[in-house]
Amino acid sequence: MQVSVETISGLERRMTVGIPAERIENEVNKRLQQTASRARVDGFRPGKVPMSVIRKRFGGSARQEVIGEVIQSSFYEAIMQEKLNPAGAPSVEPKELNEGKDFEYIATFEVYPELTLGDFGDISVERIESEVTDADLEKMLEILRKQNTVYETVERAAQNEDQLTVDFTGRVDGEAFQGGTASNTQIVLGSGRMIPGFEEGLVGAKAGDSLTLNVTFPEDYQNLELAGKAAEFEVVVHSVAAPVLPELNDEFFAKFGVEEGGLEGFRAEVRKNMERELRQAIKGQTKTQVMDGLLATNQVEVPKALLGSEIDRLREQAVQQFGGGNIKPEQLPAELFEEQAKRRVSLGLIVAEVVKQNDIKPDNDRVRAMVEDLASAYQEPEQVVNWYFQNEQQLAEIQSVVLEEQVVDTVLQKAKVTDKQVSYEDAVKPAQPAAPSGEAESGADE
Numbered sequence: 001m002q003v004s005v006e007t008i009s010g011l012e013r014r015m016t017v018g019i020p021a022e023r024i025e026n027e028v029n030k031r032l033q034q035t036a037s038r039a040r041v042d043g044f045r046p047g048k049v050p051m052s053v054i055r056k057r058f059g060g061s062a063r064q065e066v067i068g069e070v071i072q073s074s075f076y077e078a079i080m081q082e083k084l085n086p087a088g089a090p091s092v093e094p095k096e097l098n099e100g101k102d103f104e105y106i107a108t109f110e111v112y113p114e115l116t117l118g119d120f121g122d123i124s125v126e127r128i129e130s131e132v133t134d135a136d137l138e139k140m141l142e143i144l145r146k147q148n149t150v151y152e153t154v155e156r157a158a159q160n161e162d163q164l165t166v167d168f169t170g171r172v173d174g175e176a177f178q179g180g181t182a183s184n185t186q187i188v189l190g191s192g193r194m195i196p197g198f199e200e201g202l203v204g205a206k207a208g209d210s211l212t213l214n215v216t217f218p219e220d221y222q223n224l225e226l227a228g229k230a231a232e233f234e235v236v237v238h239s240v241a242a243p244v245l246p247e248l249n250d251e252f253f254a255k256f257g258v259e260e261g262g263l264e265g266f267r268a269e270v271r272k273n274m275e276r277e278l279r280q281a282i283k284g285q286t287k288t289q290v291m292d293g294l295l296a297t298n299q300v301e302v303p304k305a306l307l308g309s310e311i312d313r314l315r316e317q318a319v320q321q322f323g324g325g326n327i328k329p330e331q332l333p334a335e336l337f338e339e340q341a342k343r344r345v346s347l348g349l350i351v352a353e354v355v356k357q358n359d360i361k362p363d364n365d366r367v368r369a370m371v372e373d374l375a376s377a378y379q380e381p382e383q384v385v386n387w388y389f390q391n392e393q394q395l396a397e398i399q400s401v402v403l404e405e406q407v408v409d410t411v412l413q414k415a416k417v418t419d420k421q422v423s424y425e426d427a428v429k430p431a432q433p434a435a436p437s438g439e440a441e442s443g444a445d446e
Contacts, residue, residue: 003078011087011110011303017078019070019103024063027070031062067097075107085112088305110303115353120414123293127286127412127419130427132274139425140270141248148255151241157204158240160190164202165238172231179223180231184238195221198233209237257379274424276373281428283405290408291347293415294354300346308334310341354407362399363406370398 002018032055044050071092079086090109097103151163158164164187170180189199197215205211213233221227246252253259253266261268314337315329354360375384388394 001074001077003081005082005084008108010301011113013084013109013111015078015082015084015090015107015109017074017105017107019074019105021100021102024066024070024103025100027066028063031066032058063097063099067094067103070103071105078107086110087112087303088309110305112303113301113349115298115300115349117350117353117357118294118297120293120297120411121416122297123290123411123415125286125289125293125412125415125417127417128282128427129419129421130278130282130424132271132278132424136274136424137267137271140274141267144256144270145245145248145252148246148252149243150246152244153239154242155207156240157206158189158202158237160203161188161243163188163241163243164205165241166202167236167238168233170231170233172226172229177226177231180233188243202235202237205235205237205240207237207239211235211237273377276376277428278424283408285427286412287404287408290411290415294350294411295343295346298346298350300349302342302345302349306345307338307341310345311337314341351404351407354410355403358410360403360406360410362402366402366405367395367399370402371395374398 001020001023003015005013005015008014071094075090075092078084087110090107092105092107094105095103154162165184166187167183168181168185169176171177172180187194187199187202189202191199193199195215195217198213201211201213201215211234213235214230215233216230217223217226217228219228248263248266250262253262256266256269258266258269311334312329315332315334318332318337319327319329371385371388372381375381375388378384388398
């Protein structure tokens with residue numbers, strides 16, 4: 001087998017492979033002999049068909065099958081021989097095939113870039129330090145209570161934080177507009193759900209009142225046809241309800257899956273979830289800085305094939321995230337995802353090189369610890385742990401995360417690291433409240 005390789009540009013290679021005629025003909029003959037043993041041809045008994053007839057009838061298709069298989073097998077032989085690492089499938093161009101003549105084809109493909117890692121010492125990381133204080137815990141308990149606010153009807157004028165049930169009809173230049181009408185909708189005053197001036201205009205209203213609110217849509221309003229325009233809303237108030245925070249009692253705790261231990265048990269469960277969220281936030285921020293540093297200190301030429309595959313993945317994710325509908329992934333412009341895809345592919349190549357050069361393998365103890373930490377958020381953690389270890393795909397995802405954490409640790413050993421003490425609230429921004437498992441839903445319409 002003759003192989004020659006030339007560099008077209010950057011990562012692109014053109015490889016010419018020559019296959020001796022003998023190899024092709026031997027494979028074709030084997031294929032035809034197998035066909036002869038089972039072929040049914042009118043006028044001949046099975047297994048007694050002359051080879052000349054078999055060759056005339058099945059020779060062309062047998063040769064095409066052999067060529068396809070030889071191209072596939074010889075391509076991998078050739079890249080092993082030339083020590084090439086293709087990034088993506090090759091584009092194959094067979095040359096003219098003549099019986100009894102050597103066969104030649106050209107395979108064009110990209111190779112993975114060869115990386116020389118930059119100095120980890122050039123990477124700067126500000127590693128935050130934080131803890132969950134008693135004050136943080138008390139604040140979280142209040143947040144959880146507010147998330148589960150109930151509303152009780154009152155016979156008084158509405159004030160901020162009250163929930164009103166209303167009908168309204170909006171008009172711009174005297175004409176009703178789409179989306180400007182609602183019936184029996186609930187609005188919490190001061191929530192900022194409505195455009196400026198609407199909720200403020202309902203403060204002081206009582207059940208049975210009819211009001212006219214004159215407001216102006218913001219200049220940056222999402223509906224450009226309404227942006228900056230004055231509007232008039234006719235509003236009918238059906239009821240006014242005051243917020244009532246739930247008591248910290250067993251009934252409230254049960255909404256979050258805490259059945260034992262009373263207030264102290266609930267506090268312990270909330271603190272545990274806050275501490276887990278804090279650990280994840282700190283790790284996440286540190287990892288982001290390390291990955292940014294690796295990108296800044298390592299210039300990577302990204303193979304087009306890998307970039308295209310990653311763009312396709314991001315397109316599919318976007319369609320799934322927004323409900324799909326009639327949109328197909330390929331209808332989304334590639335340019336929307338190119339920057340993110342390039343970052344992902346570049347980091348993947350860099351991280352893989354760090355793993356290779358430092359011979360990093362997933363630490364089994366860390367894998368188990370991560371699984372147990374994830375499982376602790378569920379009511380039956382042992383079942384979750386067993387599920388992970390019995391599911392190869394899910395376990396592989398955990399191993400991949402652990403491997404990235406070990407890469408981060410490897411970089412931090414040489415990077416310029418400074419520690420900064422911050423509050424819990426600043427550390428977890430913009431994270432959501434760390435409710436225990438079995439989150440209860442709020443009664444507010446937000």
